[in-house]
Amino acid sequence: MIDIVKLKTFTTVADLGSFSKSSDVLYVTQPAITQQIKSLEKTIGCRLLRRQGGKIVLTEEGERLYQKAKILLDSYDNLVKEMSQLKKDIKDTLYIGSSPTFGEYKLPKLIVDFQKLYPSITVKLYVDTSKKIEDGILNGVINVGVVDKDVDEKINSVELFRDELVLCVGKNHELTRKSIIDPEELYTIDLVMREAYSCTRKAVKESLESMGLNFELLNIKIETNSMISIANIVKSGYGASFFPKSSIQKDLEQGELIPIKVRNFSAYKVFNIIYYTNFVKSALVDRFIQFILSHKDSLGEAVGFRS
Known part of the structure; x- marks a missing residue:
């Protein structure tokens, strides 16, 4: 098995072209570096470095290993940094x-x-x-x-995710007698809505207007920035509202809010x-x-x- 430490030593010697300089950088004795290189060459099965004048250079086989080793060492360093960061983050x-x-x-x-x-x-x-x-x-x-x-x-x-918007009324509202209503019937219903700049209201407005309705003519009796308040008002039996279904799932399951289908209406957040x-x-x-x-x-x- 190839040792990461030996690969680091090998690439450092190749980069610096000197055993002595590598010894200073790696804080390892020169004989230890020589021994690591010999051990790596034995593992690989070929000579990786040679002397050329007064400098250490790569052999042909050494050049091939060097390119692969640099990629491997970069990946290893990144992994160490990521794990170190995660260790710090988990207390953050x-x-x-x-x-x-x-x-x-x-x-x-x-x-x-x-x-x-x-x-x-x-x-x-x-x-x-x-x-x-x-x-x-x-x-x-x-x-x-x-x-x-x-x-x-x-x-x-x-x-x-995409959250479907549905029209709902309280369980005692007269509209529960119907399984589906035409869009025009919305003009006759008291509505409780989110504030004018909310994304829920914008999505409802765009969908209704695409169906030919005039949103400004709806009977919006109460406005609030709280979906919890809207749900409580509607559950009390007053009016109707369009809800993101994820916000009222419990009320739907318990029968506190009843979904009313509006023909051809489709809107999402x-x-x-x-x-x-x-x-x-x-x-x-x-x-x-x-x-x-x-x-x-x-x-x-x-x-x-x-x-």
Whole structure:
């Protein structure tokens, strides 16, 4: 078996063209270097170095080994650095940012599971608008984020999952008597909606307008920036709202919210994992991103409409 240390000694002698200079650089005695080279030549089965004038040069076989050895040693050095960084990272703090829909419903459980894998780390979670999470990434305050909007081109973005938007009412709402409604019926329903600049509202607006509806004529009676507040209002029996299905899965399973199909309506929120390409992505951040991506198939459950 070829020894990494001997390969390092061999390439150093080849680079410096001298046993004595290599001895100074490697902090190894010259006889020890000579012995390592002889041992390597014995393992390889051919002569690797020769004297030319007052300098040590590579033989033809030595040249071939040198090229392969440099690649191997570079890979080895990178691996050592990565493992050293990971050892440091696992005691580090991970700053995560997320928009409310994902940050309040799906992300907490994922963070707990990730914390179990790396119990020495500290996680700090910030839940805010996608724009503020994006700013935090750009400013270096947040290491990695999950947002539901297009971001600055300087930020690296990886699609996580698409979250279907569904119209829901409370279990005692009169609309539960219907299995499907026509889009025009939305004009007659009191609606509870996210604030005007939210990505959820934007996706609903674009879909309805593509179907010929005038979004401005809808009866939007209550606006708020909290999906939790919207869910509680609708569950109380007042009005209806469009929800990202991942945020209400528990309420759907328990029958607290009832999905109502709108004919030909289709809208999604696209969630992306983001981090800033200008910052060095630590091994811990990379591990977290890979962990989240490994769970992407479980993030969007199907919604069962009433038949």
